[in-house]
Amino acid sequence: MSFVVHNTLTRRKEPFQPLEPGVVRMYNCGPTVYGRAHIGNFRAYIFADTLRRWLEVKGYEVRQVMNITDVGHLLDDADEGEDKVEAQAKKEGRDPWEISRHWTRLFMEDIQKLGIQPALVYPKASEHIPEMVEMIEGLLAKGCAYQSGEDVYFEVARFPRYGRLSGNTVEELDAGARIEVREEKRHPADFALWKSDARHLMKWKTRFGEHGFPGWHIECSAMARKHLGDRIDIHTGGEDNVFPHHECEIAQTECFTGAPFSTYWMHTKFLQVDGGKMSKRLGNCHSIDDVVAKGYEARVLRFCLLRGQYRTPLNFTWAIMDESKSVLENLDDLAARLRRAMTGHGAAASAESGLEDVEQCQAEFEAAMDDDLNTPRAIAALMGLRSAVLAERLGVSAAAAANQFLVHVADKALGCIRVEEESLDAEVERAIAARQDARKRQDFQESDRIRDALLEKGIVLEDTPKGVVWRRK
Ligand SMILES: [Zn+2]
Missing domain, CATH: 3.40.50.620 (HUPs)
Incomplete structure (x- = not known):
């Protein structure tokens, strides 16, 4: 197109x-x-x-x-x-x-x-x-x-x-x-x-x-x-x-x-802050340092600014930054779930299942970006993909196709989603295996300890009928 x-x-x-x-x-x-x-x-x-x-x-x-x-x-x-x-x-x-x-x-x-x-x-x-x-x-x-x-x-x-x-x-x-x-x-x-x-x-x-x-x-x-x-x-x-x-x-x-x-x-178009013009007098000409000092990663600011199409007025507030942070974390979670679904965790039984969902999401994303970089519409398309993953509608092949799209198209363009395989993955998987062993031994004290230790690192475990899955808090 x-x-x-x-x-x-x-x-x-x-x-x-x-x-x-x-x-x-x-x-x-x-x-x-x-x-x-x-x-x-x-x-x-x-x-x-x-x-x-x-x-x-x-x-x-x-x-x-x-x-x-x-x-x-x-x-x-x-x-x-x-x-x-x-x-x-x-x-x-x-x-x-x-x-x-x-x-x-x-x-x-x-x-x-x-x-x-x-x-x-x-x-x-x-x-x-x-x-x-x-x-x-x-x-x-x-x-x-x-x-x-x-x-x-x-x-x-x-x-x-x-x-x-x-x-x-x-x-x-x-x-x-x-x-x-x-x-x-x-x-x-x-x-x-x-x-x-x-x-x-x-x-x-x-x-x-x-x-x-x-x-x-x-x-x-x-x-x-x-x-x-x-x-x-x-x-x-x-x-x-x-x-x-x-x-x-x-x-x-x-x-x-x-x-x-x-x-x-x-x-x-200009960016507004708190519904008005930015000015030194109002002290709202925020720099990256101000954003980081408030506890946000710089990539959250990038994502926040991409949530408005570049030719439409966009208002910046710290509340919108909070909301942007949680939406971006949902996209990180999408990436993490896709990586796991590719290995069969949280995946549909049939490998090809959900391929249409992936194709539709990709088509919507690309049509939005092709329309004068309509980034908010493109981001909305990714949310559709997340619903499919959460419902475990994607099979192993569909998850691989979705991951390919997320890494090489969506995030190549948006540049702020955590899509890379991290060393943390291996560490978490090892801890999950150790916890499963503890539970088999009925050592619930040990299994709770492992779960709490992960929680301290910001990792939440969920027991599902298909096994244990994890996500960032
Ligand atoms: Zn110039």
Whole structure:
């Protein structure tokens, strides 16, 4: 079945078709490294990772690039205010390079904890200045940009499609309601490709002037082009990236290359916390550390965020985290029961029994993921499989097929279920055998001791007509 994705550019769902058969070139707007990433940021990164995982399940080779913005992202997304990294450096009395290195390291640790697979490359803006200058010079040569003092601006009037992604029009922007009118700009919507500021600490000498640094938008255009080529298949980001960031990226890249930049633009909706906006003032910009300090594994956060489809509003509360934890544990339990059913424990008498249940679950799961990554519907499909296992409707072959699907399709995509065979299994099986021996000897004191010892490890034993089965508490 074909994979359908929602394209912000066309405002509809479209069948996914890469430029080169079998290969997907994907660019994800990454973090600006001046502070700890919070759960809202992770919604976008977990989405990008799940998208990549699903494309890989479908057999594509995914070339994924996520940038690290370490310079040029100003406090106001539209060219104004202090550089975010430098402002933080000043606040802490530290070097901006040290600030960006520090937060980049923590970001990498955080995404690893969330089961986010490493991208092909994490390019840093500060390490791609020549590529940016090359594009800016090309835009100047084509007459799409102009120099004003030591600054260089992109002239939006030279790109008639400006506004197509966000729905903004140049006329509306003309009012300058959002963007402060600067006299060195020909039009208030013109945006900076290169800015000069002698006080800026991270700066480069170029033909435009002595003390310059890049605009945030040109960074992504240049890094995407360097690592993926002039044209890419998918560009992702949070909904706040649509304007001005992605609108400006499209204008620059397409003026420079003369070709469409990205075929699909995919954006995640904001995450709400406790029913409202996240804000530092409310103290609800939770980090991974906050999640772990509350006693949750990081994978529970990943699962919690996947329980909402990426384009629908999602609310985060600790109560929802609790609920997510118990649903995820049910899926862990499904995996454990399938492994045991494969060996005949808790399995139906006929090996083939329940194969239709497995096929139906797999079809529902895949149809949901193929429908613009409808993760909540995909998760619901797995619950159907759990009912079949709990009712012991699956035979040995069906359990093996279900396990294969759970490990290589479902969890390959979701990335948070405990599907791996663990050494604990063998240990628990040995203890169960010892307890059975004790019971045969009518040594109930010993059999209770073994049961209690397992319970302390979080393992619950259940005596069933088909023998003893265990699950995590
Ligand atoms: Zn970007």
